[in-house]
Structure formats: structure tokens, C-alpha cells
Amino acid sequence: MKIQNIKIGNIPSIIWGDRSDKVYVHVHGKMSCKEHARDFAEIAVKKGYQTLSFDLPEHGERKDSSYRCDIWNGINDLTLIGDYAFSNWDHVSLFGCSLGAYFSLNAYTNSNFVNCLFQSPVLNMEYLIKQMFNWFDVTEEQLRIQKEIVTSVDLLRWDYYKFVKEHPVKKWNIPTSILYGRKDSMQSLEIVKDFAKSHDCKLEISQNSDHPFMQKEDVKIVHAWLEENI
Structure with missing residues (x-):
């Protein structure tokens, strides 16, 4: 090929x-x-x-x-x-x-x-990020304050989470x-x-x-x- x-x-x-x-x-x-x-x-x-x-x-x-x-x-x-x-x-x-x-x-x-x-x-993506909250014992409020939280799967970011909440796929x-x-x-x-x-x-x-x-x-x-x- x-x-x-x-x-x-x-x-x-x-x-x-x-x-x-x-x-x-x-x-x-x-x-x-x-x-x-x-x-x-x-x-x-x-x-x-x-x-x-x-x-x-x-x-x-x-x-x-x-x-x-x-x-x-x-x-x-x-x-x-x-x-x-x-x-x-x-x-x-x-x-x-x-x-x-x-x-x-x-x-x-x-x-x-x-x-x-x-x-x-x-x-x-909001569902997936909330799954990560559960997996790594992170709260939405913690992410809002810290802006970024490192996990073994991926970096949790407040700006990313905010975007996906405000822009669901329709x-x-x-x-x-x-x-x-x-x-x-x-x-x-x-x-x-x-x-x-x-x-x-x-x-x-x-x-x-x-x-x-x-x-x-x-x-x-x-x-x-x-x-x-x-």
C-alpha cells in the first residue's frame, strides 16, 4: 500500500x-x-x-x-x-x-x-470528567479553586471542564x-x-x-x- x-x-x-x-x-x-x-x-x-x-x-x-x-x-x-x-x-x-x-x-x-x-x-465529555472525579476523589469545587489537578489518567483542567459543560454536543x-x-x-x-x-x-x-x-x-x-x- x-x-x-x-x-x-x-x-x-x-x-x-x-x-x-x-x-x-x-x-x-x-x-x-x-x-x-x-x-x-x-x-x-x-x-x-x-x-x-x-x-x-x-x-x-x-x-x-x-x-x-x-x-x-x-x-x-x-x-x-x-x-x-x-x-x-x-x-x-x-x-x-x-x-x-x-x-x-x-x-x-x-x-x-x-x-x-x-x-x-x-x-x-462532562460525564467522563465526572467519572474521573469519582475515580480520583476530586470535587468540582477543588478543581475550580486549583484550576489544574494531575491524575494518573489525565490532567483535569477547570477551563476544559467549564467548556464542556457549556457546550454539550447537540x-x-x-x-x-x-x-x-x-x-x-x-x-x-x-x-x-x-x-x-x-x-x-x-x-x-x-x-x-x-x-x-x-x-x-x-x-x-x-x-x-x-x-x-x-
């Missing part, structure tokens, strides 16, 4: 596959990188799609950057990537995983993607398929079902899968879902 390494602005990116008029913008999740799009790209190329993947802030080649992986920089970067995709391909679709899905929901509200696939999407009109693990502790089944119902999404629930879909059987489940929905 042909691979082209490029930079979009200052964002390290990869274009996977031979030239096509169709592309998937691939937005990875936390602790991942643009190279992890390979499996997706190999399935997509068989269906006539190229894949455009890139490193989110503080990931991959940008790991040591002081440019934070937060909602504002995420929206900024996804906007740059989206503009590039719509300028260079006739038919543009979207794949978002976990945090990448949440950034996509905020950055691409008015974008005309042909199709959208979300794997283990973070649909309600609008999403793109045809979307979701793959969700029933054992996912990041988002509740109720949140995912409500989102799918409100936005007319196709929802597949894997009963024995957790958020990362990293067990041996999960690889087969993800591949089968991609084969069916790309």
Missing part, C-alpha cells in the same frame, strides 16, 4: 493508498498516533478509499510539544485537516476513535462528510455508525443509546468489549464492523 508522509500546516500526517477521489479522515484517540491507522487504511483501500491520518497534539511526532491536546487545539487542528481533505478529494468521510470522536463532534458540526464511523466515541447530521463496548467505563450505555437515537445512528454493541477494543477477539470485531460500514 502506498504511503505518503506530509505536513498539513505543522501537523505530521499520512496519506494511505493510491490516488482516489474518496478519502476517510482518520482521527485517532488518546495514546495513539497516525501510524495506527494502518489496519483501517488496508480495509478502506480495498473499497476504493484513501485514508488521511495525522497526529493529535501531544501524540506521535508531536509528543514533546507544549501545544496541548485540549478541545481548542483539537478543533483548530481538525479544522485544518478537514479543510485540506475537502480541498483535495471529492468525497470525504470520517472515522473517529474515543477522544478523536469528541473532537470531531465539536469541529465538524457543519461539515458535509459522506459517512461517519465512531469507535468507542466520547460523546459526553447537532450532528452526518450518517453515522457507532461501535461501542458494553464494558466501556468512559461512556455509559445510556449516553450512547440516547445519542444514537437522537441522531439516527446505526449502533453495534459488543457485549464483552471494553473501551480500547484491545483483546484478541476485539480485533476481529473491529475489522468485521469496518468491513461492513466503510
Whole structure:
């Protein structure tokens, strides 16, 4: 499979596959990188799609950057990537995983993607941050006073929490398929079902899968879902 390494602005990116008029913008999740799009790209190329993947802030080649992986920089970067995709391909679709899905929901509200696939999407960031409050015995008032609190999972930030509370995801009109693990502790089944119902999404629930879909059987489940929905 042909691979082209490029930079979009200052964002390290990869274009996977031979030239096509169709592309998937691939937005990875936390602790991942643009190279992890390979499996997706190999399935997509068989269906006539190229894949455009890139490193989110503080990931991959940008790991040591002081440019934070937060909602504002995420929206900024996804906007740059989206503009590039719509300028260079006739038919543009979207794949978002976990945090990448949440950034996509905020950055691409008015974008005309042909199709959208979300794997283990973070649909309600306020819920996830409140989960972290419980996991690490932190209160909203403590965060308000301290502004930032370091945890073993991520940095809790008051400005980020305030933003997500004030900007819940409401609008999403793109045809979307979701793959969700029933054992996912990041988002509740109720949140995912409500989102799918409100936005007319196709929802597949894997009963024995957790958020990362990293067990041996999960690889087969993800591949089968991609084969069916790309």
C-alpha cells in the first residue's frame, strides 16, 4: 500500500493508498498516533478509499510539544485537516476513535462528510470528567479553586471542564455508525443509546468489549464492523 508522509500546516500526517477521489479522515484517540491507522487504511483501500491520518497534539511526532491536546487545539487542528481533505478529494468521510470522536463532534458540526464511523466515541465529555472525579476523589469545587489537578489518567483542567459543560454536543447530521463496548467505563450505555437515537445512528454493541477494543477477539470485531460500514 502506498504511503505518503506530509505536513498539513505543522501537523505530521499520512496519506494511505493510491490516488482516489474518496478519502476517510482518520482521527485517532488518546495514546495513539497516525501510524495506527494502518489496519483501517488496508480495509478502506480495498473499497476504493484513501485514508488521511495525522497526529493529535501531544501524540506521535508531536509528543514533546507544549501545544496541548485540549478541545481548542483539537478543533483548530481538525479544522485544518478537514479543510485540506475537502480541498483535495471529492468525497470525504470520517472515522473517529474515543477522544478523536469528541473532537470531531465539536469541529465538524457543519461539515458535509459522506459517512461517519465512531469507535468507542466520547460523546459526553462532562460525564467522563465526572467519572474521573469519582475515580480520583476530586470535587468540582477543588478543581475550580486549583484550576489544574494531575491524575494518573489525565490532567483535569477547570477551563476544559467549564467548556464542556457549556457546550454539550447537540447537532450532528452526518450518517453515522457507532461501535461501542458494553464494558466501556468512559461512556455509559445510556449516553450512547440516547445519542444514537437522537441522531439516527446505526449502533453495534459488543457485549464483552471494553473501551480500547484491545483483546484478541476485539480485533476481529473491529475489522468485521469496518468491513461492513466503510
